[in-house]
Amino acid sequence: MNFRGTWSSSVPYAISDAVYFNGSSYIAITGNLNVTPGSDDTVWALLALQGATGATGATGAVGASGPTGATGSTGAIGATGSQGITGPTGATGAVGATGSIGPAGPTGAQGSTGSTGSTGPVGAAGATGATGPQGAQGPAGPTGPTGAAGTNTLLLIRNWQGQSSPLFTGFSPATIVGTATPDCATGQLANCAYSFVPPSCTTISNLRIQTVSNLGQAITWGIVTGSPGVAPSAAATAALTCTTTATAATSCNSGATTASVTGMSTIALKGTWTGTLTAGSATPGTGAFFYATVDCH
Numbered sequence: 001m002n003f004r005g006t007w008s009s010s011v012p013y014a015i016s017d018a019v020y021f022n023g024s025s026y027i028a029i030t031g032n033l034n035v036t037p038g039s040d041d042t043v044w045a046l047l048a049l050q051g052a053t054g055a056t057g058a059t060g061a062v063g064a065s066g067p068t069g070a071t072g073s074t075g076a077i078g079a080t081g082s083q084g085i086t087g088p089t090g091a092t093g094a095v096g097a098t099g100s101i102g103p104a105g106p107t108g109a110q111g112s113t114g115s116t117g118s119t120g121p122v123g124a125a126g127a128t129g130a131t132g133p134q135g136a137q138g139p140a141g142p143t144g145p146t147g148a149a150g151t152n153t154l155l156l157i158r159n160w161q162g163q164s165s166p167l168f169t170g171f172s173p174a175t176i177v178g179t180a181t182p183d184c185a186t187g188q189l190a191n192c193a194y195s196f197v198p199p200s201c202t203t204i205s206n207l208r209i210q211t212v213s214n215l216g217q218a219i220t221w222g223i224v225t226g227s228p229g230v231a232p233s234a235a236a237t238a239a240l241t242c243t244t245t246a247t248a249a250t251s252c253n254s255g256a257t258t259a260s261v262t263g264m265s266t267i268a269l270k271g272t273w274t275g276t277l278t279a280g281s282a283t284p285g286t287g288a289f290f291y292a293t294v295d296c297h
Contacts, residue, residue, distance in 0.1 A: 001016055001018045001027060002014075002016055002017050002018065003017075003018045003019075004017045004018065004019050005019065005020065006019065006020045006021070007019035007020065007021040007026075007036075007037050009033075009034045009036075010034075010249075011033075011248060011249075012031070012032075012033045012213065013028045013031060013032050013033070014028065014031045015028055015029065015030060015031055016028065018047060019037060021036070021037040021038065022038070022050065023050030024037075024038070024046065024047075024048060024049050024050045025046075025047040025048045026038065026044040026045060026046055026047055027044070027045050027047050028043065028044060028045075029042070029043065029044070029045050030042065030043050032044075150200075150297075151295050151296070151297050152198050152200070152201060152295075152296040152297075153293050153294070153295050153296070154171035154172075154195065154267070154293060154294050154295075154296055155171060155172055155291070155292075155293050156169060156170065156171040156172055156269060156291065156292050156293075157172075157290075157291040158289075158290060158291070158292075159289045165271065165272050165273040165274065166234070166270055166271060166272045167270070167271050168193070168194070168224065168232070168268045168269065168270050168271075169193055169268060169269050169271075170193035170194045170195035170267070170268050170269070171195040171267065171268075171269070171292075171294070172195070193268065194226070194231055194232050194266045194267065194268040195266070195267050195268065196264055196265070196266060196267070197225075197261045197262065197263055197264060197265045197266070197267050197296060198263065198296055199263035199264055200263060201261055201263055201296035201297060202260065202261065202262075202263070202297065203258040203259065203260055203261065203296075203297045204223065204240065204258065204259055204261050204267070204294055204295065204296050204297070205239075205240070205254070205255075205256055205257060205258040205259070205294075205295050205297065206253065206254065206255065206256060206293075206294065206295040207221065207222075207223055207240045207241070207242060207253070207254040207269075207292070207293075207294045208251065208252075208253050208254075208292065208293050208294070209221045209242060209244055209251060209252050209253075209290060209291075209292045210249075210250075210251045210290065210291055210292075211244050211248060211249060211250050211251070211289070211290045212248065212249065212289040212290060212291075213248050213289045213290075214246070214247060214248040215244070215246065215248075215273075215290070216246060217246045217273050217274065218243055218244065218245055218246050218273065219243065219244055219271050219272065219273045220241060220242075220243045220271075220272045220273070221241065221242055221243070221244070221252065221269060221270065221271055221272075221292065222236025222237065222240060222241040222269075222270045222272070223236060223237045223240035223241075223254075223259070223267065223268075223269065223270070223294060224236055224237070224267070224268050224269075224270050225237060225259075225261060225265060225266060225267050225268075226265060226266040226267075227262065227265055227266075228262060228263075228264045228265050228266070229266075230266060231266055232266050232267060232268045234270070236270050236272075237259045239254065239257040239258065239259045240254045240257075240259055240294070241254055242254045244290075258297070261296070267294075269292050269294075
């Protein structure tokens with residue numbers, strides 16, 4: 001029996017894997033993924049059923065009151081509420097009756113001469129004259145600064161099964177190489193490959209590894225590089241290494257430290273461990289599954 005802890009819908013299980021689920025324990029009698037224990041007894045067999053809930057114990061004595069905590073700071077003043085809508089306009093009142101005409105007033109004294117009136121408006125503009133000849137072209141301005149370089153993330157996804165250390169694999173798309181450069185196990189050419197660094201890249205950083213299945217043991221990962229047209233060396237770049245644990249769903253990150261590269265030089269991921277990977281089988285898709293990325297600047 002291989003105890004795998006609490007059951008998870010994202011973990012693949014093999015025959016004889018045992019799990020906890022809702023207080024009981026089960027053992028897998030067939031390999032499965034996302035089959036809930038207790039829902040199908042042809043996939044999960046009951047090992048130990050959860051016992052009945054025990055009687056509730058007596059309530060303990062109330063403890064002494066703790067000291068009063070310090071008064072918290074005054075909260076920030078809330079935002080001003082939105083203005084209410086304008087009320088409807090009241091109805092217009094009725095028009096009052098017209099009053100009677102009053103008596104004529106006496107004739108007033110003759111008024112003085114009025115002041116001079118304001119100046120009249122400006123007359124319409126005349127027709128536009130003909131367009132003059134184009135002036136000479138001025139000198140060219142200085143060249144603007146070069147824009148900042150972008151980041152190109154290289155990705156690889158692999159499924160290793162029962163293979164021996166070390167192993168090299170390229171980021172997508174990868175080019176297959178021979179068994180001599182770098183070290184590749186005989187018969188494992190499908191996983192022994194390298195990639196090319198994008199032409200605009202001058203540095204690489206941030207190697208990230210995420211395991212999905214249980215690889216059976218801790219693995220040290222590293223980036224290996226080579227000159228343009230030359231396969232990568234077997235020695236990993238010290239600034240771009242990290243280690244995952246032996247359990248499933250673990251990750252590692254080399255961090256922001258950079259290493260120099262040349263555009264169109266070669267690059268690969270190296271995995272180093274002891275012995276043979278215990279996870280997986282001869283069937284594709286059921287082995288030691290992981291993925292990796294590295295940033296190219």
